[in-house]
Amino acid sequence: MSDAAAQTVLSFYSLSPPLVRRIESLGNAGGWSGSQIWKIELASSAVGNALRGVPGTADSPQFLCLRRHPESWKVPDRLRFVHNLLARVHAGGLSVVPVPLRTSSGETVLEHTGFLWELTPWMPGGADFHARPTRARLRCALQTLARFHLLAVTEGVPRVSFNLAPAVFVRQGTLRRIGEHAARIEAHLRPELGDELDARATRLLRPMRDVGVRLAPQLAPFAEQHWYQQPVIRDIWHDHVLFTGDEVTGIVDFGAMNVDTPLTDVARLVGSLVGDDSNARRFALDAYAESRPLTEEDLHLVELLDASGQVVAAVNWLTWLYVDRRDMGPPEPIIHRLDEIVRRLEWMAAR
Numbered sequence: 001m002s003d004a005a006a007q008t009v010l011s012f013y014s015l016s017p018p019l020v021r022r023i024e025s026l027g028n029a030g031g032w033s034g035s036q037i038w039k040i041e042l043a044s045s046a047v048g049n050a051l052r053g054v055p056g057t058a059d060s061p062q063f064l065c066l067r068r069h070p071e072s073w074k075v076p077d078r079l080r081f082v083h084n085l086l087a088r089v090h091a092g093g094l095s096v097v098p099v100p101l102r103t104s105s106g107e108t109v110l111e112h113t114g115f116l117w118e119l120t121p122w123m124p125g126g127a128d129f130h131a132r133p134t135r136a137r138l139r140c141a142l143q144t145l146a147r148f149h150l151l152a153v154t155e156g157v158p159r160v161s162f163n164l165a166p167a168v169f170v171r172q173g174t175l176r177r178i179g180e181h182a183a184r185i186e187a188h189l190r191p192e193l194g195d196e197l198d199a200r201a202t203r204l205l206r207p208m209r210d211v212g213v214r215l216a217p218q219l220a221p222f223a224e225q226h227w228y229q230q231p232v233i234r235d236i237w238h239d240h241v242l243f244t245g246d247e248v249t250g251i252v253d254f255g256a257m258n259v260d261t262p263l264t265d266v267a268r269l270v271g272s273l274v275g276d277d278s279n280a281r282r283f284a285l286d287a288y289a290e291s292r293p294l295t296e297e298d299l300h301l302v303e304l305l306d307a308s309g310q311v312v313a314a315v316n317w318l319t320w321l322y323v324d325r326r327d328m329g330p331p332e333p334i335i336h337r338l339d340e341i342v343r344r345l346e347w348m349a350a351r
Contacts, residue, residue, distance in 0.1 A: 006038045006066055009117050012103045012110055019043050032328055033255050034070025039063055039122060063122035065098070068115045069255065076109045079116055082257045083108040085152060085231050092151040096144060096242075096251050098123055123250025125242030129273055136246040138273060138280065139287040144248045145236065145269055146291035149262045152231045165227040167234075167264035168301070171308040172223035174315055178212030181315045188322045197331060200338040201318055207345035208314040215311065219304050227261040227301075234258055236265050237272035263298055267305035275340075276347050310344050317341065 003023045010020060022041040028034070042062055073079065083100045090099045098120035100108040110117040129137055174181065182205055192198045235256035242250035266288055274280035285294060285302065294302070317338060320326045328334055 003038070005068075005113055006040075009066060009068075009110060009112055010040065010119075012105075012112075013101060013119055014104050015040075015042070028329055033253070034072065035253075035255065036068040038066040040066055040119075064101070065120050065122045065252075067118050067120070069117070071115065073116050073255075076111065076116060079109045079118065082254050083118070085257070086254065089148060089151040094144070094147055094151055096123070096248050097148070097254075098250070098252065123242055123252055125244040125249035127239045127242055129238055129241065129243060132243075133274070133280075134246060135280075135283060137243055137248075138284050140243075140246060140248050141241055141269065141273060142266075142284045142287040143291060144241075144251070145233075145265055146288045148251070149230065149232070149265070149292055161229045161259065162226050163229060164223070164225075165229060165261040165264070166258070167260050167305060168219065168223045168225075168227070171305065171312055172216070172219050174312050175212045175216035175219060175308060178209055178216070178311065178315070181212075181319070182209045185315075185318045185322055193321060194331065196335050197321065197338070200335065200342055201322060204314050204318060204338065204342055204345065207342070207349040208311055208318075211307065211345050211348045212311040212315075215304065215308050219308055222301050222304065227263070229259050229261055231257060232260050232262050232265045234260060234264060234268070236269050241269070241273075261301075262292070263302050264305055266294075267302045267309060270302070271306040271309065271344075275344060307348055310341055310348070314341050314345060 003025060006023050006025070007016070007020075010016065010023075019042060020040060021043045024039040024041070026037040026039055028036065040063060042064065044062070069079065086097050087099050089097050101119045101121075102108055103110055108118065110119075129141070185201075186205060189198065189201060193201075233251070233254060233256070235253060236251065240251060240253045241248060242252065266285070270281055270284045274284060285299065288294065317334075320328060321334075
């Protein structure tokens with residue numbers, strides 16, 4: 001990756017040497033969305049100028065996050081919608097979301113070299129819940145999500161509806177065709193990608209198919225119901241929630257944000273943090289419900305969205321790797337992700 005492109009982009013924010021102390025290329029930063037990330041270290045004299053107009057930055061960070069969105073992002077208005085919503089949520093008091101900075105011309109979205117770019121504060125903390133899975137942290141994570149959902153529908157935010165939920169509809173479509181997906185993937189397992197990946201792919205196919213077949217009729221009635229919808233994150237999971245001590249100090253990566261049922265966020269976050277631990281799941285859902293009450297029907301759908309999400313994840317990963325033959329980056333994080341999916345689907349299949 002060229003740091004020259006990053007330097008050029010920073011100049012649109014009136015940030016050039018010596019105001020920029022260091023530009024560190026992080027590649028995809030361990031993600032698979034196609035975004036490219038740079039960590040920008042500022043000279044102390046540049047901090048106040050860089051963050052002018054950004055609410056809640058009295059304790060200005062020395063670092064910024066420069067993101068180049070993937071080539072598939074071609075609609076600036078979609079990114080502006082995300083940016084406007086983050087600014088509104090932040091202004092409502094949720095300081096753990098990054099407010100995009102504005103260029104010298106006042107824009108939060110920059111188009112350069114055929115890509116869309118954004119610059120935000122670097123959020124503090126680490127995505128280390130699994131290393132320290134305390135109840136205090138779990139409670140904070142779910143209450144932070146509930147607060148985000150409440151602030152995301154404050155006055156002036158459009159796109160609130162009551163309709164068929166995309167998350168449910170899409171999952172049901174995958175489950176209905178789970179046999180076709182499994183057969184297609186199985187037919188493309190050669191040429192091999194390596195012992196570690198191939199072993200997990202082979203192991204995933206059966207529980208993916210079995211759990212998908214079992215869930216399809218359970219999810220079908222929910223796919224035909226109308227659900228309350230609003231702007232939601234849609235990709236909030238363990239690696240996107242940053243902690244300092246027991247407090248959530250950052251939520252990152254809003255590239256998948258769209259209008260859907262908030263229950264898809266709840267299912268995604270709970271499943272990624274505590275998996276199939278029934279006691280921890282109940283605790284997490286109770287913590288969320290303190291701010292946004294959940295009905296019994298909501299709770300049932302959360303369970304189905306979480307379970308079906310594992311099937312969809314297996315289908316997507318095996319399709320990307322073996323059918324599409326995409327270059328998804330280093331194998332180690334992919335193997336770790338597949339291990340998580342295998343563990344959960346085998347547990348579900350054995351129930």
